[in-house]
Amino acid sequence: MSAYAWMDDALCAQTGPDAFHPDGSGHGYRAAAKICDACPVREACAEHATRLEGAGSHADRHGMWAGTVPRTRAKQAETTPKAQRDALILRLHDRGGMDADEIATAADCNKRTVYRVTATHRDQAAA
Template identity: 50%
Template sequence: MSRYDWMEDARCAQVDPDLWHPDGIGSGYGSARRICQGCPVQQQCAEFAQQTEGDLSHSHRHGLWGGQLPRQRAGTGSQGTGFYAKRRQQILRLAANGDMDAYQIAQHVGVDVRTVWRVTAANRKQMGKAA
């Protein structure tokens, strides 16, 4: 049994693959999302994408996988995965501690300093809305 056997049950394997990689103005993921919603292997697909794409930023991710847009799979969307949530928490914890600057946090966590700035800025913005 192959670890890719689940792909045989994927609904996307039965239609035009270009739906999952739209190019051009005005085209989007609408049709692909509707197909993904009822797919019996949606979870396996999302997990496969996370394993394959690793820690890439959303700008380096392509296509719709497991019903998720590139930004969502990168953990910046509303459906971020556990890995990115844990990394975000680690960045915020280190920043709140105050012992490290953004560059040190980035090196410690293994991300670019821009990721640290983005996470902390988003947290400040969210906290401002809650107040």
């Protein structure tokens, strides 16, 4: 299976590219955001954008990907891999439906890390 097979299901592939690369006419990314909000492959799109753009600056990023504008993606890229992993653990934990082993697999860490991150978050929320 191709690493790009997910693109076949992307809603943006079924529309014109102009909404995802506004020309400064004042309409911004509103139309693209609506399409991204309903897209079934948004997570794969975000991962692809991260691989494609790397740690580049805002100026190195173009268009909307996975419902995020260049400035937002640049800010996200500034966070450390550990912070990104911890944020993923918390999102998966808060969403529910996954046990610690499943979260650890998704976040590419061990179960102890999942317990540490969620306990730290719980303690900070209680304080």
